Amino acid sequence: MLKAGERVCDYKIIGLLGQGGFSQIYKAYDPDGTLVILKFPDVSLLGDQATYERFRREVAIGQKLDHPAIPRAISFMEGPDSVFLVMEYVEGPSLRTYISEKAPLPLSEGLSLADQLADAIDYMHSHGVCHRDLKPENIIVGPDGRIHILDFGSALLEGSRRVTWRWASNAFGTPDYMAPEQIQGKRGDVRTDVYALGMIVYEMLTGTLPFEGDNALAVMNQHLTGVPVSPRRHEPSIPAGVEAVILKSIRRDPDERYRSASAFRKDLDNYADLDLSQFPSDPEAIAGGGVLTTRQIWVRTILVFVGFLLLAALIILVAYLMHHH
Template sequence: MTTMKVLAERYEVGELLGYGGMAEVRLARDTRLDRDVAVKILRSDLARDQTFQARFRREGQSAAALNHPAIVAVYDTGTDPSTTPPTPFIVMEYVEGQTLRDLLRSKGRLEPHEAMRIVAEMCAALDFSHRGGIVHRDVKPGNVMITPAGRVKVMDFGIARAVSDTQATMTATAAVIGTAQYLSPEQARGEPVDARSDVYAAGCVLYELLTGSPPFVGDSPVAVAYQHVRENPVPPSQVRPEISRELDAITMKALSKNPANRYQSAAAMQDDLERAIRGEKIAATPVMTEDERTALISTTPPVPPEGDDDFEGAEPPKKSVRTRTWVLLGVLLVAAIVAAFLIIPNLGDDEPAPVSVPSVAGLSEEEATTALESAGLKVGDVTETVSTIDQQGRIVGQNPSSGSSVDRGSTVDLEIGSGPAQRTIPGDIVGKTQQEVQAALEADGLIVTAIQQDAAQAAGTVVNSSPAPGTAVPEGSTVTIFVSSGQVDLPDVTGMDEQTAISTLNQAGFTNVSTASAPSSQPVGTVVAQDPQAAKAATSTTVTLTLSSGAPNVVGLSEADARTELQKAGFSNVTTVTQETTGAPPGAVVAQDPAPGALPAAGAGVTITVAVAPTPTPTPTPTPTPSPSPSSPAPPSSASPTS
């Protein structure tokens, strides 16, 4: 028999859900909260590597800081001490559904409207993480879940790192991390990256959703990475003509080689996608079609050849060749100018910018201003945003992100934490189902813990919460809801009189009470038994009370049967007397004391009178008459007169 592995004395690890470059993911059961979770366990061969262990732990810390509806939540982290060396693990939200990669395998490509919606939700999740100083670095279809309801969940911040960490030893190597088909050019070159690298990867995902293929493919990761750095993708509309110019423009802007030419934030890309969905004007510049390029070239007049075209002596064949040559050169010149106009902005500026934006996360506004000015930058817009209590009054976001290359004198917008947003626990949660209450609280940004509690209310309904209903709490707080099990303690009422027993049951919530009677040595009306017995039960249960009816009626029974019935009723002190009678069969009980329904006096027993046959009266012996003696004279005889 296989023993189920249990982590942290809490998580029962089950079937394999999937695996990645660093870890495997398994379905598990949280026995404390009675819910399914996903557990990511570091691969055993990597657990010996301290660098990978550190990266893996950092994944949990980074992801745990992200509380957003479109990001897979991280609940817990820990280490499995049963392995050598101990293996780190991360406990995450279990999301039902399929990955975007699975969806592409089944559909090939998506309708433009659906593709835009999905990527817009991805951008919302990425923007949230970027404002917290975290770059995902591995955005790809395999890391995006689609729930049965069609909602997006971005997962696996396994190689993300806090931007403010860029000076750490482990990150100083600028190692190229990520999946080749979705690498930004700066990632492929091993350069520092910022939020705009995730924008590029989101553009790659959008391209694949629209066309069914990534923007670049090759025989090896190196070949693909080279294309990301040096080649321009074919616009989606050339692969799929029904793609609109606006969607072409959004995709190509996100895929610009130079980060400065991309959307400067995931939020900006999200805004353009949502405008395109609504049919509104977008910010991205539309891409020129092939027909428009051809029209532009054809409107440029050809350069005339040298010499006099009217010279009659010119040889016609030579004139024709010279004309065609100059026309061709003119066309090529214009094409080169157009190509330079269209391509060079996307390929240039590979040189580093003069100033690298420093990280000011966690600083006060005054400290951040000093740090930025020392780097040759200016403070731009300063806005407040909700944050944790610890982040109140501190910088929680900046744009551009730290590590970005910008011109000296550029402005950096700052976001300062205003503290947590307040959320009020609804006052009407009592009586609603656990699922209904939990969904409402989680939608309000609260973390919910459910505890089952014995209560008379219907099973699965909420009976209370901590903090109490109606209380205002900071967003992100944990709210404990108490859920009725539908059962309460059924009290033991044996030994009570009928009225007291019924009152006790009613107070405990049991109102369905019936009674029966049975002989007993207990006082008449005393509860001698109950069904069901004391235990946990639903308050709708019918409780039957058996009340004492006193001494049983044993008249007419045999002495043996009478004694048995009396002993069953608790009367062990039984005395038998006999009575001669002809009115009952011998051996039958003809009387009892006390009478049926009564009880004997204290210390006394029950006396039964058993019938016996009457003693027969003796028959008297007759006296014999003596015979006459022969010597005695005969008595005179009376003679009857004769007629």
């Protein structure tokens, strides 16, 4: 771990900002004295081609996008002992901290943040980028109330080749915002980001999530088989139109969700004028696929468990091979 005052390729470290399963993020000064973020891969992943490609892709995406809610990726640095990203510094707490301290948010504030998120996500999608790891931890709320979306390490860039086993790491992150198709190991698309957007808006307005469990496996199983608790059960003051939009965005079947963030945004902006008869009122219909039999639930639970074990074995095997390389 780097200490305050240390220098890396002419960048002066101020301190550690955050640490995840795959990277460490530091606040630093660039050679001109400007505040920047330095993002390093975890030391155990150094030399791994997938990690290298992930970082290269994150810079390519950051340099391709030009939107006030998306911090710029400045450069990809290769030092003598490591590679790291240099990114624009954004001041403010994470949306996770913001939700923990303030949720449930007032409707006007929650809808304002949701509108900003949907706008930024729609911009990404229009430029061929799917984020695939949207969650409050990856969103900053600036002092002016503007949001900033971080961490494009799991993103798909249209036309780019698939990075081997990259999807696997997603299942070891926070499963609360993962769409069912991601849990099943699929690449995901625009509708996958719409699902995460719906989950985030649900949490901002209620202070909780529609699916809960004692562990990651239990939560993943809920995404695959459970019926989401209606937001108004948690917070009765939420308008029926807002609830209908949220529940449509988190349907189990991607084909039944909004097909774009702009469609989600349009309905949310006009929630008071929506024809609610066009939205399913039956919670089982909202979940998608009707009532599951006990046998179906057991089969899906077993499939999730087996998939989780295979995923863990794959990660262990890769770590073993890297260690003995």
